[in-house]
Amino acid sequence: MQSELTLNTDANAQNTRALKDLIIVGGGTAGWMTAAALSRCLPQGLRIRLVESDQISTIGVGEATIPSIRAFNQLLNLDEDEFIRQTQATFKLGIEFVNWGKPGDSYIHGFGQIGRDQVVAKFYQYWLKMYQAGKAPDLEAFSINTVAPRHAKFMRPPKDMPNSPLSDISYAFHFDAGLYARYLRGIAERQGVLRTEGRIVEVQTNAQNGHITALRMESDDLISADFFIDCSGLSGLLIEKTLQTGYEDWSHYLPADSAIAVPCTSSETLLPYTRSTAHQAGWQWRIPLQHRTGNGHVFCSKFMSADEAQAILMRNLDGEALAEPRLIRFTTGKRKRAWNKNCVAIGLSGGFMEPLESTSIHMIQTAIMRLLSLFPDRGFSQVDIDTYNAQNDEEYQRIRDFLIMHYKLNQHPDSAFWRYCREMEVPKEVQHRIDLYRSHGRIFRLGEELFAEASWLQVMHGQGLRANGYHPLVDQRSEEDIAYFLSQVEKTIQKCVDVMPTHAEFIAATCAAE
Ligand code: FAD
Structure with missing residues (x-):
């Protein structure tokens, strides 16, 4: 420059x-x-x-952030522990989606990778084969970023254990x-x-x-x-x-247009993830910080009044409200x-x-x-301006499509809002991804889009979409061999999580705010 x-x-x-x-x-x-x-x-x-x-x-x-925020903080040369203390931050390993596919469901979209990809095929293709045969547990068992949250565990990835699942830990922050x-x-x-x-x-x-x-x-x-x-x-x-x-x-693709936000007191267990819980006409976020929990109810005003949305939010807080609820209107x-x-x-x-x-x-x-x-x-220069705008538009569209996928793939039985989302026409790229996955379990990352195959997989599978096939090269290995491979990955991750500290213990030992 x-x-x-x-x-x-x-x-x-x-x-x-x-x-x-x-x-x-x-x-x-x-x-x-x-x-x-x-x-x-x-x-x-x-x-x-x-x-x-x-x-x-x-x-x-x-x-709530995603792991790229760490690169930004590094650009500013921030000391991570100091940043956490200053902002009352906690760590985030992913997002739990509760009641999203249908009432009673829960899945975690964890950051980072799932299993270990092989030269011949991605890990999830081996899992798909066994899962379809009823011989493998659900996807969540194969990523440290989805197993650790279920036990409220967290640690930073150690630098000297490159082959351990611990080195796969991918994290962001709530601040x-x-x-x-x-x-x-x-x-x-x-x-x-x-x-x-x-x-x-x-x-x-x-x-x-x-x-x-x-x-x-x-x-x-x-x-x-x-x-x-x-x-x-x-x-x-x-x-x-x-x-x-x-x-x-x-x-028309992302119809929620309002949110009500309110902080509440922290609950006993400090969770290392954001929780998103679907309600009748939207969803509620829960973001645990060191000094409080952030909450909000995103909803669609065509299907629910602000009063109703507020009542639902207040009923579902797991702490005492610390301020008056605040209404925010937006247009996606x-x-x-x-x-x-x-x-x-x-x-x-x-x-x-x-x-x-x-x-x-x-x-x-x-x-x-x-x-x-x-x-x-x-x-x-117009060429620079046009390039900036083209890159910006591409990024927006890819992320929009990822969000639409959550809504489109729902099986809520008796809600007008969710029925609208299920039946709405989606961009052709979204339908293409659904069709590709459903037919053979195929997922392709487009260009430099933010969300990798593992993210699309976790959301499509978590929302209830089931693949009817898997990559044929997986058949080069015997079923026993694949079963052993999967069980080793699962066991190793579980052993690692067993020795991890809890999220609260980790923060108390390294970066608790005063
Ligand atoms: P603002 O925070 O609104 O700041 C606007 C600034 O402009 C203020 O300083 C104001 O004083 C100034 N200003 C405006 N008009 C004037 C004027 N006339 N004169 C002088 N100053 C003026 N993002 C995430 O990444 N994770 C999340 O979990 C998340 N949750 C969200 C939940 C909701 C409901 C919403 C609405 C947004 C959420 N976001 C989230 C988005 C995130 O809040 C914003 O991207 C972020 O806060 C940036 O906001 P901003 O700085 O653009 O605007």
């Missing part, structure tokens, strides 16, 4: 000058993650300012979003980010090319910059209210262009898909990395 940034817009090519000022609007998770990463990775000489208003609160939810933003703010400010507190009341644009030029504050101050990152949350202050970029509404979908003119939308301003697989913070992170790799250091 060169040390001086120049601004050369396609629309106004003669206007080449150093890119001096960048403004991030919003101080939620997206704003402070962006500020901390850009101030660490971009050359000095670029002034980064973050504007946030104490009068406009952050969304206040968003506490307090407000504390995470505060922690990152400290880092960003130490790296030179300037913070301006105040409400933006007007966004000014250039009459010729439509670029954003300045923000007028309630105090009447005018703050100008060359480049703007919109982290203003669901309102999309710059990307939508100002640039009118447009929104692709996906609520994404901005038609995440990067429009001299503005990039990151976080909720760019779009929202419900938190079923904890992908939003991950998408903030990938947006930041994408922006860094396409940063307009030689001015705004």
Whole structure:
């Protein structure tokens, strides 16, 4: 990256000058993650300012992550134990889906791998053959990330045991979003980010090319910059209210449009996973932190009133409520262009898909990395902007399809909401995946999509979809040989879990908050 940034817009090519000022609007998770990463990775000489208003609160939810967050924390050079203490975090090995396939069901979508893939075929193909013959237990027995959660056990993967299932442990965190933003703010400010507190009341644009030029504050101050990152949350202050970029509404695929959130006191056993429990017209999340448990009920207002949704949530808390329940409305979908003119939308301003697989913070992170790799250091180039938007769209669509899969594959007998989801027309890629798996147990990861075969498998199988075949190369090994192989994997994982500490013990010994 060169040390001086120049601004050369396609629309106004003669206007080449150093890119001096960048403004991030919003101080939620997206704003402070962006500020901390850009101030660490971009050359000095670029002034980064973050504007946030104490009068406009952050969304206040968003506490479950996936393992990629660790790479982001490493980019910032965070000490993991310190980060955990500062944010009251716990560890997360996966998500338990309760009542999702049908009432009474439970499965865990664990991070990481399942069994050990062989040269000839993936592990799950051997399992499929035996499972179909009624000679293997359910999938959950073959991943340390699904067995350990059932015993509330956790440890970090040891570095010196490469052949043990312990080295396969893949983890993320649950953390307090407000504390995470505060922690990152400290880092960003130490790296030179300037913070301006105040409400933006007007966004000014250039009459010729439509670029954003300045923000007028309630105090009447005018703050100008060359480049703007919109982290203003669901309102999309710059990307939508100002640039009118447009929104692709996906609520026909993901119809939930509301959530009620409430924290409660912690329960006795500290679980190392998020729990998602299906209800009549949506589902409830449970996110255990060190100092409290985060809860929320995501629901579809066409099928359930907010009062009913709140009553269900409050009935199903496993601790004492610590605040008044809060209603949040949203529309699933994404901005038609995440990067429009001299503005990039990151976080909720760019779009929202419900938190079923904890992908939003991950998408903030990938947006930041994408922006860094396409940063307009030689001015705004349409090819860079188009590439950014194409990559963003691809990522959104693949994750959307994964979420749709959960809903589409349900067998709830008597709920209008779940019937709608079961009968809705899905994108052709989703139907293709269902057909491929059902016929021969085939799963293919598309391009650089986030979710690997193991994730698709756990969800499709967990939701009750059954494969009618398996990879023919599996038949090269005798049934006895495969049975022995599976039982060895199962036993080794169980032995490893037996010696692991509980999640609570691990935290108490390494990274308990004061
Ligand atoms: P916000 O937190 O809303 O921040 C917006 C900021 O903009 C605030 O600082 C505000 O002051 C500022 N602002 C707005 N307007 C103005 C103005 N006029 N002047 C000055 N400042 C202004 N993600 C996950 O990864 N995992 C989860 O488990 C998860 N759960 C979720 C559950 C629900 C119900 C919802 C809705 C979202 C969830 N998310 C989750 C998403 C996650 O919460 C967000 O991605 C994340 O918090 C980022 O939000 P944000 O920073 O974009 O917006």
